[in-house]
Amino acid sequence: MIIKILLVLALTGAAIMLVRGRPTALNLLVRxxxxxxxxxxxxxxxxxxxxxxxxxxVVGVGRGTDLVLYVLSVTFLFVSISLYLxxxxxxxxxxxxxxxYAIMEAELRERDERERRS
Amino acid sequence: MSHTNSLxxxxxxxxxxxNESSVIAEVVSEVLGxxxxxxxxxxxxxxxxxxxxRAAGATVVQHPINLGxxxxxxxxxxxxxxxxxxxxxxxxxxxxxxxxxxAEAMVRRAVEDDVQVVLxxxxxxxxxxxxxxxxxxxxxxxxxxxxxxxxxxxxxxNGLRVLRRDAAQQLSLKLHGxxxxxxxxxxxxxxxxxxxxxxxTITYTDYSRAKGQRAYNAFNIAFxxxxxxxRHAA
Numbered sequence: 001m002i003i004k005i006l007l008v009l010a011l012t013g014a015a016i017m018l019v020r021g022r023p024t025a026l027n028l029l030v031r032x033x034x035x036x037x038x039x040x041x042x043x044x045x046x047x048x049x050x051x052x053x054x055x056x057x058v059v060g061v062g063r064g065t066d067l068v069l070y071v072l073s074v075t076f077l078f079v080s081i082s083l084y085l086x087x088x089x090x091x092x093x094x095x096x097x098x099x100x101y102a103i104m105e106a107e108l109r110e111r112d113e114r115e116r117r118s
Numbered sequence: 119m120s121h122t123n124s125l126x127x128x129x130x131x132x133x134x135x136x137n138e139s140s141v142i143a144e145v146v147s148e149v150l151g152x153x154x155x156x157x158x159x160x161x162x163x164x165x166x167x168x169x170x171x172r173a174a175g176a177t178v179v180q181h182p183i184n185l186g187x188x189x190x191x192x193x194x195x196x197x198x199x200x201x202x203x204x205x206x207x208x209x210x211x212x213x214x215x216x217x218x219x220x221a222e223a224m225v226r227r228a229v230e231d232d233v234q235v236v237l238x239x240x241x242x243x244x245x246x247x248x249x250x251x252x253x254x255x256x257x258x259x260x261x262x263x264x265x266x267x268x269x270x271x272x273x274x275x276n277g278l279r280v281l282r283r284d285a286a287q288q289l290s291l292k293l294h295g296x297x298x299x300x301x302x303x304x305x306x307x308x309x310x311x312x313x314x315x316x317x318x319t320i321t322y323t324d325y326s327r328a329k330g331q332r333a334y335n336a337f338n339i340a341f342x343x344x345x346x347x348x349r350h351a352a
Contacts, residue, residue: 019348095185095294099193102159106179106197 002059003070010074014081021085031082038075128205129225129280130155132194133176134187135212139165141325145214146174152218153208157198159190167212188298192291199286207286211277215326220318224280227316234285235306235313237271238278242317249322255333262336263300266343267307271315275299278318285311296331297342304347 021027045052045068052064061067131153135142142158149156156176160168162184172178179197181190191209198207206228208221216238224236240248241256248256256275263274279302281289288309293301306313 018345091294092292094183095189098182098185099189099196102179102181102193103197103200106177107200110177 003061003067006059007070007074011077014074014077017078018081018084021081023086023089038071127154128203129153129208130157130198130201130204130206131208131210131221132191132198133158133171133210133212134161134190134194135159135163135167135171136161136184136187136190137163137165137167138212138329139163139167139170141214142167142212143170143174145210145212146171146176148218149210149221150175152222155198155201155204157194158212159194159197161185161187161190186294187296188291188301189294191298192289192294195281195286195289199283205283207281207283209277209279209281211326213326213329214323215320216278217319217321220316221278221280224278224316224318227314228280228282231314232312233314234282234311236280237273237313237315238276238318239271239273239315240276240318240320241272242315248320249327251333252322255336259336262340262343263303266300266347267303269303269307269313271303273315274303276318276320285309293342293346295338295342296335297339297346300339300343301346304343 045064049064052067056062056064056067059067061070131149133142133145133149133156135158138145146156146158158168158171158176158178160171160178160180162181168178168180177197179193181193185193194209195207198204206225208225210216210221220238224238227233228236256273259274260271264270277299289302289305291298291301305311
């Protein structure tokens with residue numbers, strides 16, 4: 001049951017990513033490599049469907065379609081976590097930007113009032 | 119308006135507000151009766167809260183978009199600290215549930231006991247009619263903060279606090295939403311700040327009840343706190 005080991009490893013990886021995922025150059029490389037691999041694997045699977053079934057047999061899955069479903073589920077989880085982290089990061093930046101804008105605007109207003117009074 | 123006691127002169131009251139037009143003017147003028155500096159942080163309100171607060175005499179910092187209460191507090195604290203004279207920052211809710219005399223007493227306590235943080239507690243002394251559901255929820259929250267930070271408190275989620283300048287400077291809130299109360303406690307524990315709880319009275323009005331958080335949001339807060347702690351530990 002190789003597939004069980006692979007899936008448990010993938011899910012553990014997802015949990016680790018949720019906890020310590022950080023935008024590093026290595027992460028970017030891994031993401032891009034996986035994307036390319038999925039595209040190439042997809043092309044192969046379309047052109048040679050029997051290859052998929054053969055691969056499924058090797059890892060201990062009944063049918064090729066089941067293997068596709070497993071890979072899709074795991075990929076979806078990773079994509080979701082990566083988007084969640086990315087959105088959080090963007091939100092942090094947005095908050096900081098809006099905050100500086102708000103403080104600067106208040107400072108300008110203070111200065112205007114001081115000038116009007118003098 | 120100038121108050122002779124230099125204690126209050128050097129404290130700045132930060133009031134985060136979001137669509138509070140029906141109460142904010144009253145809250146601001148009440149606070150100004152006791153303190154010289156009031157900074158209202160308007161968190162992208164869609165009503166005229168900002169104009170009303172300004173007319174009542176507060177300095178208003180306006181977020182161009184809604185960022186969350188934690189973000190508003192951090193903005194207010196940062197704005198308050200630009201003035202080097204400010205010795206203490208008081209966080210004060212906009213819905214009128216806090217009493218200004220409590221805030222005043224807490225600043226005095228911070229100075230006299232020379233502590234970095236004074237936390238308001240509605241369960242020390244007179245717990246004026248805290249609704250039962252609230253009381254149970256808050257008991258859960260104090261248990262949670264004890265379990266996660268080790269701080270033994272009687273009231274974990276009170277919006278009325280006094281931060282001495284050095285603590286306010288180091289605070290730097292990262293959780294922008296409603297989880298900042300837990301974040302502050304976490305910071306107190308992590309930085310080993312000196313703190314004391316001070317009895318305060320909370321006035322539960324229909325308005326403050328309606329503005330208050332839903333009880334189930336406690337689970338969202340617990341999740342936020344758990345994730346941010348694990349991420350920082352990692």
